[in-house]
Amino acid sequence: MDFRKSTIKDIPSIMGIIKQAQSYFKSKNIDQWQDGYPNEDSLKGDIENDESYVLIEDGKIIATAAISFRGEKTYNKIYDGKWISNDKYAVVHRVAVGDGYKGRGISYKIIKFSEEKCKEKGFYSIKIDTHDDNFVMRSMLEKNGFKYCGVILLEDGAERVAYEKILEK
Incomplete structure (x- = not known):
């Protein structure tokens, strides 16, 4: 298994994994990614910003994530808590693992x-x-050393629970 930067040609495969995640969320009554996001335009933006990655196994894309170093304006204000640090930070978005690959520690590899x-x-x-009801993601974050920090508001006003992890230097 190897990570590599995503390309425009990868968008159909990435969207397939995103659609699987959307179906999973819907089946669990989790109101995350149910409004047409992420879509091809958001993926193109990630690729153009050099922030999109895919995990490849046997020549097939099995997972995806975006890693940004540009900050996140919705993180400027946090409610019911506080960030651990005010240092520069990376943001990981749009983490998704293909259905046939769940339960194999792929999210751990992405982190x-x-x-x-x-x-x-x-x-x-x-x-x-992440969404408050996304207990799979929340559990994965906590198992990987992320600490719950509070609540942020997305641009549309939707609430998301926020986590931070400080890395050793």
């Missing part, structure tokens, strides 16, 4: 890869948000 990318760029904080 470890994200941490490596951060350290390469001199970033020692990772911030992530």
Whole structure:
């Protein structure tokens, strides 16, 4: 298994994984990614910003994530808590694993890869948000050393629970 930067040609495969995640959320009554997001335009933006990655196994895309070092304006204000640090940070978005690959520690690999990318760029904080009802993601974050920090509001006003992990230098 290897990570690589995503290309425009990868969008159909990435969207297939995103659609699987959307179906999973819907089946669990989780109101995340149910409004047409993420879509091809958001994926194109990730690719154009050099922030999109895919995990490949046997020549097939099995997972995806975006790692951004540009900050996140919706993180400027946090409610019912506070961030651990005010240092520069990376944001990991749009984490999704193909249905046939769940339960194999793929999310752990995505987090470890994200941490490596951060350290390469001199970033020692990772911030992530997710839907309050996304207990699978929340559990994965906590198992990987992320601490719950509070609630952020998306641009549309939707609430998301926010986590941060400080990396060792």
